Amino acid sequence: MRSDPASGRASRGLRLAALLAVLFLHLPIALIVLYAFSTEDKTYVFPPPGLTTDWFGVAWQREDVWRAIGLSLRVAASSTAIALLLGTLAAAALARARFFGREAISLLIILPIALPGVVTGIALRSAFSTFEIPFSFWTIVIGHATFCVVVVYNNAVARLRRTSPSLIEASMDLGADAFQTVRHVILPQLGSALLAGGLLAFALSFDEVIVTTFTAGQQTTLPIWMFQELVRPRQRPVTNVVAVVIIALTFLPIFGAYWLTRSDEQGAR
Amino acid sequence: MDAMTLDGARGPGRRLSDLLMRRRAMLWLLLLAPPMLWLGVLYLGSLFTLLANSFFRLDDFSGRVLPEFTFDNFIAILSPANLDVIRRTVTMAVTVTLACAVIAFPLAWYIARHARGGWKPLLYIAVMLPLWSSYLVRLYAWKLLLAKEGAVSWVLGKLHLTWLLDAVLSLPSIGGSSLSFSALGTFMVFVYLWLPYMILPIVAALERIPASLIEASGDLGADPRVTFRRVILPLAMPGVAAGSIFTFSLTLGDYIVPQVIGDSTLYIGQVVYRQQGVAGNIPFAAAFSIVPILIVGVWLWLAKRRGAFDAL
Numbered sequence: 001m002r003s004d005p006a007s008g009r010a011s012r013g014l015r016l017a018a019l020l021a022v023l024f025l026h027l028p029i030a031l032i033v034l035y036a037f038s039t040e041d042k043t044y045v046f047p048p049p050g051l052t053t054d055w056f057g058v059a060w061q062r063e064d065v066w067r068a069i070g071l072s073l074r075v076a077a078s079s080t081a082i083a084l085l086l087g088t089l090a091a092a093a094l095a096r097a098r099f100f101g102r103e104a105i106s107l108l109i110i111l112p113i114a115l116p117g118v119v120t121g122i123a124l125r126s127a128f129s130t131f132e133i134p135f136s137f138w139t140i141v142i143g144h145a146t147f148c149v150v151v152v153y154n155n156a157v158a159r160l161r162r163t164s165p166s167l168i169e170a171s172m173d174l175g176a177d178a179f180q181t182v183r184h185v186i187l188p189q190l191g192s193a194l195l196a197g198g199l200l201a202f203a204l205s206f207d208e209v210i211v212t213t214f215t216a217g218q219q220t221t222l223p224i225w226m227f228q229e230l231v232r233p234r235q236r237p238v239t240n241v242v243a244v245v246i247i248a249l250t251f252l253p254i255f256g257a258y259w260l261t262r263s264d265e266q267g268a269r
Numbered sequence: 270m271d272a273m274t275l276d277g278a279r280g281p282g283r284r285l286s287d288l289l290m291r292r293r294a295m296l297w298l299l300l301l302a303p304p305m306l307w308l309g310v311l312y313l314g315s316l317f318t319l320l321a322n323s324f325f326r327l328d329d330f331s332g333r334v335l336p337e338f339t340f341d342n343f344i345a346i347l348s349p350a351n352l353d354v355i356r357r358t359v360t361m362a363v364t365v366t367l368a369c370a371v372i373a374f375p376l377a378w379y380i381a382r383h384a385r386g387g388w389k390p391l392l393y394i395a396v397m398l399p400l401w402s403s404y405l406v407r408l409y410a411w412k413l414l415l416a417k418e419g420a421v422s423w424v425l426g427k428l429h430l431t432w433l434l435d436a437v438l439s440l441p442s443i444g445g446s447s448l449s450f451s452a453l454g455t456f457m458v459f460v461y462l463w464l465p466y467m468i469l470p471i472v473a474a475l476e477r478i479p480a481s482l483i484e485a486s487g488d489l490g491a492d493p494r495v496t497f498r499r500v501i502l503p504l505a506m507p508g509v510a511a512g513s514i515f516t517f518s519l520t521l522g523d524y525i526v527p528q529v530i531g532d533s534t535l536y537i538g539q540v541v542y543r544q545q546g547v548a549g550n551i552p553f554a555a556a557f558s559i560v561p562i563l564i565v566g567v568w569l570w571l572a573k574r575r576g577a578f579d580a581l
Contacts, residue, residue, distance in 0.1 A: 010383040017375035022392070024372070025399045025464065028410035031420060035413055044416035046423045086304040093300035105301070108308050115562065116522020118538040119319075120312075122558045126322045126551050127315035129334065146312050149304065177286035178296075207403045209525060214545070226405045230412065230529045243406045254401040 029247070036244040041237045055237040064225065065242055072222040075137070076205040079144035083201045084194060086145070087152025092186075095160035112147040120147065121214030128215070135217025143215040144208060148201035155197030155261060156190060163189045196260040199253035207250055222246065323556035332549055342556035351540070355560060358537040361452075362520040365459040366513045369467040372460065373512065374505075377468050381475035400465040408529055411458045415448035415530060422447075445532045455531035459520050466519070467512035474508025475501075507576035514577060517568050521561045537561055 010018075036055065038048030059065060090109060094102060112120055124143050133139065167189070171181040209223035216224060226246070229239040289296040323342055326335045345351065380392045399407065414420050425434050438444040438451060445451030478501065486496040524538025535543075537560060544554035 010379055014375055014379060014383070018379035021372055021376040021464070021468075022395055024461065025395065028407060028414060028461065029399065029402060031413055032406060032410045043418050044413045045418040046413070046420040082307075086307055089300045090304040093297050093304075097297065099297070105305070108313070109304070112308075112312060114518075116518055116538070116565065118522045118524055118541050119558050119562055120315075122541055122545055122551075122554055123312075123315040123319040125545055126555050127318040129551055130318050130322065142311060146308065149308065172290075177283045178289055179282055179286055203401070207405070209405055210523070213542070223403075223405050226403075226409070227525065230405065230409055239409070243403075243409050246403045246406050250401065250403050258397075 032240070032243050032247065036237075036240045038237070038240065041235070044236070055241045058235075059238045059241040059245075062238060064220070065222075065238070068220050068222040068225040071137075071219060072206055075140050075144060075221060076202045078137075078141045079148050079205040080198050080202045082141070082145040083148035083152045084198050087149045087197060087201075088156050088190070088194060090149065091153050091156035091160055095157050096165065109150050109153050113150055117210035121211040124211070125214040135215065135219070137219070139215045139217070140212060140219065140221065143211045144205040147208075147211065148205055151200045151204060152194065152197035155193045155200070158261075159190055159193035192260045196257040199257040199260075203250050203253045203257075206253075207246075319555045319558065322552050323559060325552040325555075327550045327552050334551055342553045345553060346557060346560065351557070354535050354537060354540055355564075357534060358521060358561075359564060361456065361459065361536065362517045365456060365463065365520045366467075366516040368456070368460045369464050369512065369516045370471075370509050373464060373467040373471055377471035377475055377508075380468075381472045396465050396468050404462065405525070407462060408458060408526060411454070411461065411530055412449060415454050415457070417447040417449065419449075449530055450532055452532055452534070455527050458526050458530050459516075459523070462526070463516040463519050466515035467509070470511035471505060471508040474505045474511075478504045510572040510575035510577035514569060514572050518561075518565045521564060 034048065035044075037051045037053060039050035039052045040048055090105075094106060120143070124139070124146075127133075128135070128139055163186075167185055168181055171185045172178075176184065207223060209221075209227055212221055212224060213227070220228075222242075226239070226242065229242075233239060289299070321336075322334065324338050324340070326337050326339050326341065327333075328335050346355075376392075376396075380389065380396075384392050416422075422431070422434065425431055434448075437453065438447070443451060443453045443456075445454070448454040448457070482500060482504075483496060486500045487493075491499065522538055524536060524542045527534075527536045527539060537557065541554045541558045544550045544557065
């Protein structure tokens with residue numbers, strides 16, 4: 001299976017194994033797109049007996065799907081706004097600082113995604129129950145914002161470390177105060193990194209299900225709607241269509257974020 | 270007098286700015302206060318409430334949580350049924366991690382050492398794209414794939430291998446009525462979902478091996494297999510260890526996958542979810558959720574010794 005290192009050409013076995021791994025990663029997603037057009041509505045039969053675009057129209061009429069999408073969008077927008085504020089502040093404080101407790105603080109920022117989601121979920125659930133806080137829109141947002149901070153923080157820190165400190169010094173030497181420097185020098189530098197971090201946070205929140213099931217109560221976000229359909233399918237073709245819509249909706253922000261930070265990635269490597 | 274007018278003309282913003290610039294500690298405090306209040310009070314506070322709850326008791330009659338100190342929840346974890354759940358979950362997490370490493374390695378090696386020109390960024394995107402697509406949708410895809418009437422059965426039927434599928438499904442503890450309802454199916458879905466997390470750190474580790482090292486090994490008379498075992502594999506280990514943190518910890522905490530694809534045996538996450546939901550027994554759910562924290566802690570410590578944190 002190993003190739004000859006000197007020639008630099010991959011052996012046939014290696015190329016086959018790499019190709020199979022890529023197919024393994026992508027065929028299931030292609031299958032989802034195919035099933036959205038299937039005429040079959042009772043089973044998951046393969047190959048689909050016929051193809052139709054009718055189910056897109058049926059899904060469009062569904063009130064419950066629209067409500068779930070609406071809730072998810074509002075949750076994602078609020079969580080992203082909070083994460084942008086908190087993540088940027090934390091990054092500004094920690095990017096170049098060296099002080100006692102710095103490691104502990106950065107660990108605290110990473111902890112919500114380092115711990116299994118079920119732990120974050122049950123921790124918030126037990127806090128809400130102990131302090132008798134009823135489930136609401138904001139209990140979902142609290143959970144989402146907590147694990148979205150790290151995404152914004154990572155993007156902002158990477159950009160701040162690449163920004164030369166002499167720019168800030170020059171701004172100060174030329175007579176700008178701290179606020180003017182933030183507005184005219186630091187924020188323009190950070191702009192696209194914050195936009196990228198915000199887009200990633202948005203996508204993360206829009207897709208989150210594990211923590212949400214503990215903090216949503218009876219509310220139905222789009223992932224919770226999807227999860228319910230997975231456990232107890234009601235109208236399979238509608239689920240197929242919604243799955244394709246979710247793929248499209250999460251792709252756009254992620255692709256935007258990737259495009260905005262492609263130079264940061266190269267800088268970090 | 271002149272200094273006074275000048276100072277007055279500069280306005281309150283300038284004075285605040287000067288104060289902050291002179292006292293860096295105050296600036297940091299102002300910057301850090303909001304994120305630390307959120308994460309320190311809301312999040313750490315919740316984690317401490319979780320810990321406290323694990324020592325509380327559920328009143329069977331009223332269904333209310335009583336703040337009375339007890340070890341009963343932790344004793345209940347040691348029942349054979351619960352130990353079985355823990356053992357099953359850890360076994361799943363370890364096998365998923367091993368399978369991910371084996372599948373990831375050739376592709377990672379190809380990306381790191383052979384991909385030329387435009388292929389390299391293209392393959393990078395090919396690995397990251399699934400990571401960025403919806404987790405539930407990717408899980409749903411496997412419900413379609415593994416169903417009795419689904420694509421996997423169809424392909425195996427076309428290859429005249431249905432007997433093989435039936436033989437595998439008849440095996441005790443990994444089999445079931447169809448792949449959709451078997452532990453083998455759960456395993457396949459986990460491997461699929463977490464594979465990109467394993468590929469990326471291995472690529473990073475392999476890219477760091479100097480080509481001269483591999484040439485030197487060859488020049489000194491090692492054949493490619495020996496070079497692989499004695500030079501490449503040890504140097505790639507930190508990458509594998511880093512990837513294993515994700516594959517292990519994500520499998521350990523997941524309760525969605527086994528609920529959608531699998532025989533109806535329980536995993537740690539499902540026990541936590543059911544206890545807090547249907548049973549309303551938050552104290553026991555809290556105590557049980559400490560188990561994956563401890564196991565992940567041990568795994569992190571092992572991975573750190575393998576150099577995982579240098580490879581992230």
